Amino acid sequence: MAATALIARTRDWAFGPILRGLLTGLVGFSLGAGFTAGVRALAGADAIAFGPVIFGGYWFGLAGWLLGVGVWRTWAREWLGMPVDWTMRNGWQRYFDFTTDHKVIGVQYLVTFLGMFFLAGLLAMLMRIEHLTGGQVLFSPSQYNYVMSLHGITMIFVAVAAVIGGFGNYAVPIMIGAADMAYPRLNALSYWLAAPVPVLLLATFFAGGFDAGWTSYPPLAVENRDGQILFNLAFITLGLSSIAGSINFIVTVTKLRARGLSFGRLPIFVWGVFAMSLLGFFFTQYVAAAMMMTLLDRLFGMVFFDAAGGGDPLLYQHIFWFYSHPAVYIMGIPGLALALEVITHFSRKPLFAYRWVVGGILAITALSAVVWAHHMFTAGLSDIELFFFVTTTELISIPTGLIFLGALGTIWGGRLWLRTPMLFALAVIFNFLIGGLTGIFLADVFTDIHLQDTFFVVAHFHYTIVGAGIFGLFAGIYYWFPKITGRSYSEFWAKLHFWWMFLGFNMTFLPMFWLGLNGMNRRVASYPSDLEALNVVASLGGFFLGAGFLVFLANIVVSWVRGPAASANPWRARTLEWHTSSPPPVENFESEPEVVGHPYDYGTPGAVHAMLAGAEEEGG
Amino acid sequence: MAAITHTGHDSRAINSMGLWLFIASEFALFSAFIFARYYLTGRDQPEELNIGLGYAITVVLLSSSVCAYLAEQAIARGDRRRFLRFTLAAIVLGTLFLVGVGLEWREAAHSFPPPDLYGTVFFSLTGLHASHMVTGLLALLFIWVQGRRGRFDAEAHWGVTGVVRYWHFVDLVWLIVFPTLYLV
Numbered sequence: 017m018a019a020t021a022l023i024a025r026t027r028d029w030a031f032g033p034i035l036r037g038l039l040t041g042l043v044g045f046s047l048g049a050g051f052t053a054g055v056r057a058l059a060g061a062d063a064i065a066f067g068p069v070i071f072g073g074y075w076f077g078l079a080g081w082l083l084g085v086g087v088w089r090t091w092a093r094e095w096l097g098m099p100v101d102w103t104m105r106n107g108w109q110r111y112f113d114f115t116t117d118h119k120v121i122g123v124q125y126l127v128t129f130l131g132m133f134f135l136a137g138l139l140a141m142l143m144r145i146e147h148l149t150g151g152q153v154l155f156s157p158s159q160y161n162y163v164m165s166l167h168g169i170t171m172i173f174v175a176v177a178a179v180i181g182g183f184g185n186y187a188v189p190i191m192i193g194a195a196d197m198a199y200p201r202l203n204a205l206s207y208w209l210a211a212p213v214p215v216l217l218l219a220t221f222f223a224g225g226f227d228a229g230w231t232s233y234p235p236l237a238v239e240n241r242d243g244q245i246l247f248n249l250a251f252i253t254l255g256l257s258s259i260a261g262s263i264n265f266i267v268t269v270t271k272l273r274a275r276g277l278s279f280g281r282l283p284i285f286v287w288g289v290f291a292m293s294l295l296g297f298f299f300t301q302y303v304a305a306a307m308m309m310t311l312l313d314r315l316f317g318m319v320f321f322d323a324a325g326g327g328d329p330l331l332y333q334h335i336f337w338f339y340s341h342p343a344v345y346i347m348g349i350p351g352l353a354l355a356l357e358v359i360t361h362f363s364r365k366p367l368f369a370y371r372w373v374v375g376g377i378l379a380i381t382a383l384s385a386v387v388w389a390h391h392m393f394t395a396g397l398s399d400i401e402l403f404f405f406v407t408t409t410e411l412i413s414i415p416t417g418l419i420f421l422g423a424l425g426t427i428w429g430g431r432l433w434l435r436t437p438m439l440f441a442l443a444v445i446f447n448f449l450i451g452g453l454t455g456i457f458l459a460d461v462f463t464d465i466h467l468q469d470t471f472f473v474v475a476h477f478h479y480t481i482v483g484a485g486i487f488g489l490f491a492g493i494y495y496w497f498p499k500i501t502g503r504s505y506s507e508f509w510a511k512l513h514f515w516w517m518f519l520g521f522n523m524t525f526l527p528m529f530w531l532g533l534n535g536m537n538r539r540v541a542s543y544p545s546d547l548e549a550l551n552v553v554a555s556l557g558g559f560f561l562g563a564g565f566l567v568f569l570a571n572i573v574v575s576w577v578r579g580p581a582a583s584a585n586p587w588r589a590r591t592l593e594w595h596t597s598s599p600p601p602v603e604n605f606e607s608e609p610e611v612v613g614h615p616y617d618y619g620t621p622g623a624v625h626a627m628l629a630g631a632e633e634e635g636g
Numbered sequence: 637m638a639a640i641t642h643t644g645h646d647s648r649a650i651n652s653m654g655l656w657l658f659i660a661s662e663f664a665l666f667s668a669f670i671f672a673r674y675y676l677t678g679r680d681q682p683e684e685l686n687i688g689l690g691y692a693i694t695v696v697l698l699s700s701s702v703c704a705y706l707a708e709q710a711i712a713r714g715d716r717r718r719f720l721r722f723t724l725a726a727i728v729l730g731t732l733f734l735v736g737v738g739l740e741w742r743e744a745a746h747s748f749p750p751p752d753l754y755g756t757v758f759f760s761l762t763g764l765h766a767s768h769m770v771t772g773l774l775a776l777l778f779i780w781v782q783g784r785r786g787r788f789d790a791e792a793h794w795g796v797t798g799v800v801r802y803w804h805f806v807d808l809v810w811l812i813v814f815p816t817l818y819l820v
Contacts, residue, residue, distance in 0.1 A: 095778065097785060198650050263657045271650050297657055298664050305668035309760070318756040320672060326753035331675050335668050 030109050037085030037208075044080020049073030066223070066242050067315045074249050078212065085208050086114020091201055114208060116200030117602060121207050122186025123500065126493075128207075129178035132214050133486075134565065136170035139163050141562050144524075144555040150545035160541035161227035162220075162243075168230035169247060170217055173254055175347035175485045177210060179354065180296075183492045184265060184289040186500065190593040190600060191283050193274025193609035193626065198267040202260050209257040216250035229539055231336065234321035234329050238313045245314065248307040255304040262296035265289055274592070274626070276611035281625075283591045283615045284360070284367060287374050288353025291381045295342040299385070303339035306332055333395060337388035345384050347481050348448075349377060351488020352419060355444035358491050359426050361589040362438035366616040368425025369418070376418030383412050393461050394468045402461050409459040416452060420445070435587075436510040440491035443518050447483025451476060454529060469539070472532025478525045490517070490568075497575070498582030502598045505579060509571040513564060520561030527554045590625040591615045648794050655798050659805045662768070666809050669764055670816050673757040679820055682754050684747035686740060690818045693736030694810065700729035701807040704776070708800045714790035716783065723780045726803065730773050737766055758817055765813050768806045775799040 029035070052072025057063040083092060093100045104115045111124055142163050146153050155163065189197055197203045220226055220243035228237040228244060237244055269282075269290045282290075309332065312318040319325030321332050360367045367373065389397060389405040397405075423445050432438065454476045457463040467473060497505050527550040536543050536551075543551070585594040596605050607629040617623035707722035741762070748755040779799050782788065788796055 097782070097787070199654060202654075259661055263654055263661070266657060267650055267653050271653065272645060297661050301661055301664035302668050305665055305672075309669075309672065312756075312760055316750065318750045318760060319753055320676070320756055320760075322751070325751045325756075327676060327756065331672055334675070335672070338668075 028105065031112055033085050033089075033114055034112055037081045037083075040084030040088075041077045041081030044083075045073040045077030047073075047080075048076025051076075067245050070223075070242075070245055071249070071311065071315055078209075078253065081212060082205065082208060086204060090114060090116070090204070114204050116196065116204050118185050118189050118197050118200065118203060119500070119600065119604075121203055122182050122184075124207050125177060125181035125185060125210070126183075128211065128214070129174045129182065132170050133174045133178065135214075136167050136174065137562055137565065139167035139170070140558060143167060144558040146541055147543070147551045148548075148555050150543050150548055150551075152542060155541055157541040158227055159225075161229075161539065162225035164539055165226055165229050165232075165247075166217060166220065169251070170214070171481075172230050172343075172347070173213060173217075173250075175481050176258065176343060177254070179350040179485060179489050179492065180265075180289055180292060180346070181207070181210070181261065182489070183285070183354065183496065184261075184350065187492075187496060187593055188265065188286055188289050189268060189272070190596065190604050191286050191591050192269060192272060192277055193592050193605065193611065194268060194272035195603040195605070197264050198272055199264050203264055206257045206261040206264065209260070210254055213250045213254045213257075216246045216253070220244075220246045231340070232310070233336075234310060234313065234332050235323075237310050238321060245311065248311050251307045252304050255300045255307075258296050258300045262293035262300070265293035266297060269293075274609045274611050276626075280371075281611055281614050282374075283357060284370070284373060285350070285353045285357040287377055288350045288356075291377045292346045292349050294381055295384060296346055299339045299342040301339075302335050303343070306336040306339070309335070330392070330395060333392050334388070337391045338385075341388040341391065342384040344477070344481065345380055348484045349380065351444060351485040351491075352448065353377065354488045354492045354495075355441035355484070356419070356423055356426070357591075358437045358441035358495050359423055359445075360616045360618075361587055361591075362433045362435065362441070363426050363430025364433065364618045365426050365430040366614070366618060366620075367422060368428070369422050370614075370616070372418045373422035376415035376422070379415035379418075380412060383408060383415070387412060390459055390464075393464045406459060406461055410456075412459075413452070413456070420449070420452075435494075436505075436507060436514055437491045437495035437587075439511065439514045439518075440487050440494065443514070444484050444487045444491065447479050447487060447521070450526075451479030451483050454479065467532060469537055470532035471528040471536045471538055474538050475525045475528035475532060478528075482521065482525075487517075487521075490514075493572075495587070496593075497572070498586045499593055499598050499600070501576050501579070502582055503575055503579035504582045504586065505575040506571050509567055513567045513571065516564035516567060517561060520557055520564050523557030524554050524561050525557075527551075527557070590618070592626050595626055595628060651794055651798065655801060659802070662805065663809075666761075666764065666812070669757070669761050670812065673761060673816055674820075677754055677757060680754070681818075681820065682748050684743065685818055686743055687818050689736060689740055690814060693733050693740070694814050696729050696736065697733045697807055697810055700726045700733065701804055703729060704800045704803045708793075708796055711783070711788050711793045711796050712790060716788075719788070719796070720780065720783050723776060723783065727773060727776050727780065730769060730776065730803075734766060734769055734773075737762055737769075761813055761817060765806070765809060768809070772799070772803045772806045775802065 049069045049072055052069050053063045056065065056068060089101050091100065102116065104110055104117060104120075105113055110117070110120050111127070113120070115121065142154060143160070146155055146160055146163075154160075185197070185203065189195070223243040223246055224241035226232070226237075226243035226247050227240055228247075232244065232247060237248075269286060273282075309318075309320040313320050313322060313327075319327040321327050321329045323329060356367060356373065387405060387408045389401060390409045393402065393405075427442075454472070458467060458473060458476060494505065494510055497503075531547055531550050531554070532538075534547060536547050582598045584597050586598075587594070592609055592611070593600070595609065605628060609626050609628050611626045613623055613625050615625045617625070703722045703726040707719050707726060710716075710718035710722060741759070744755065744758055748758070750756045750759060776799060779788070779796050782795065
């Protein structure tokens with residue numbers, strides 16, 4: 017391919033790319049919607065039926081949005097033999113750009129998905145208000161189900177994308193000594209493809225909402241209000257973004273590692289992101305297929321899931337969980353790997369049983385493909401299927417145990433440095449232990465038949481996904497805050513936030529185990545009044561938990577604006593991101609890094625992980 | 637999927653790996669719809685299927701793949717004329733395949749339209765495949781136009797290799813879809 021000609025953008029408005037994207041998106045939507053309506057009119061159908069017009073308009077609108085926001089400027093012009101423009105702006109404006117800098121993209125992901133996290137958190141507050149009494153407080157049952165569904169899917173998206181999209185993008189290329197991701201423009205595309213997702217979710221409000229939960233089983237998802245269509249489009253869109261991102265991570269980690277950085281020397285967080293990308297690039301297609309089939313049933317008169325027409329609703333559950341079970345590892349493992357990373361640095365010890373921990377992560381990756389039907393124990397599977405899926409599900413506890421072994425062995429006898437990232441990492445281990453042990457009762461058919469669709473399940477998955485994934489996210493935020501911003505956060509307020517969140521989290525979700533055991537169903541607005549006492553505890557815990565994030569926000573905003581400058585390596589950690597300035601320059605390193613040893617050889621005199629060509633080794 | 641050049645890294649190997657992963661990912665998507673066909677309809681199959689036409693378009697598509705292969709071989713030797721000629725042949729044959737699918741659809745819409753169960757799997761699976769055909773045809777058209785304007789030579793022709801590989805993949809998918817819908 018001939019060397020690509022470059023042009024440079026001379027001046028642009030701060031929100032120029034986004035405004036152009038909205039404009040071309042609107043043009044694309046009108047074209048697509050008009051085209052669909054025209055075809056329907058010619059075929060003699062109702063021309064402006066909401067579903068088909070929105071569906072047809074959406075894909076053209078999405079293409080228009082992407083072209084306008086930056087694909088045309090940086091990419092599509094090249095296909096037509098025209099010069100392209102890769103200039104990036106400096107300062108805060110770069111966060112509103114179609115930029116190829118992985119560090120900027122990481123921050124874009126983090127801020128976007130933290131925003132979604134707080135929004136979905138507010139929805140959870142509303143649900144807890146509703147559950148203050150057994151009767152009706154705020155919502156009708158159908159309104160409650162909309163709030164519950166919107167909370168669920170928004171949080172699922174946060175859990176899938178915040179750690180991998182945020183810290184995967186920010187930290188992985190630096191940790192492997194690369195200048196950027198393997199496909200920087202595809203990386204930008206992944207983010208700007210994810211950006212319309214929250215807009216779609218909020219727009220469901222204007223389309224009557226949706227009430228099928230985040231799992232959106234048919235037949236309800238084929239028959240309910242039209243907000244469901246936007247939900248399905250949002251899931252497919254985030255799926256596309258996820259697939260592009262996963263492919264990018266796999267190639268980046270495989271091809272762009274610094275000289276000397278063998279797979280056996282890879283930091284454990286990089287392993288976590290790499291393994292979960294192996295799941296993401298393949299399995300995400302199945303949820304896209306499930307969403308597409310639902311839309312085909314709903315909009316095009318097909319009968320995949322319509323029992324009356326010969327279809328089978330169970331088909332949806334199989335395809336959906338074939339992705340969505342691996343997806344719970346995509347939500348949990350990066351946070352867990354991040355916690356291991358932090359625990360190692362803050363215990364000042366090598367990661368215990370490193371090879372076994374890596375083996376554990378890879379074994380989970382492999383096993384996750386054969387456990388999906390444990391979400392369907394009460395759906396009417398045959399005995400032999402039940403037997404198979406109980407066995408494979410129980411097998412998962414072995415590699416999970418290896419990861420725990422690594423964490424505990426590292427802490428054992430370590431010189432623990434209890435700064436905020438370490439507190440969050442230890443909380444990950446604590447929470448995930450509760451989540452993991454209660455999972456055993458859900459993995460066994462006998463107990464699961466009793467517990468299925470009760471608050472026991474709600475408590476269990478909040479302990480695993482929030483307890484590991486989201487606590488891991490906050491461990492990462494405090495750990496890398498000095499690196500990202502070049503400033504230090506206030507340790508006092510950070511510790512206050514930690515204890516506040518830790519106590520609030522346990523106060524909210526621990527009672528839910530008892531509620532579930534006593535038969536409180538999930539996804540219902542009202543419940544028997546003898547369960548009120550524990551519900552009030554959970555609600556108060558929820559409000560307390562929610563209020564604690566104000567401390568976090570205040571600390572982060574104030575520290576980012578006027579915190580004291582941070583040094584290049586405030587934690588005296590050894591991995592590569594701490595060998596460059598805070599914040600790192602564009603393309604990360606002043607000179608080419610070379611890896612000469614294991615990343616976690618704390619306590620070994622003279623051990624070195626990496627050197628920069630021509631630079632004095634700082635030790636560590 | 638061209639990348640900004642990384643110093644010291646083989647950008648062709650990087651692009652190639654990404655394309656293989658993308659193809660594997662697309663296989664997953666097709667496998668879901670193929671699974672749905674067996675799960676829902678078992679070994680049942682309507683008698684109205686025009687198997688003769690099915691065989692005919694399969695042969696057309698295979699020839700298109702062969703032409704794409706010859707086009708890639710030609711540009712690798714630097715023979716632009718031959719490259720353009722075979723790319724055009726691949727495009728024409730690919731379009732002919734889509735016309736064949738269109739004929740098949742017209743018959744199917746008459747004999748088992750959705751909400752018929754077999755119509756559901758037939759139209760969704762062939763439709764999914766046809767949408768990939770359209771993407772592939774646009775890509776072939778793109779390298780043909782670029783080739784006419786003097787782009788690609790014996791040293792640098794990753795664009796051609798990538799598009800042709802994708803075209804083979806779409807072809808291979810049809811070789812699974814065809815027996816799934818017509819023969820089993």
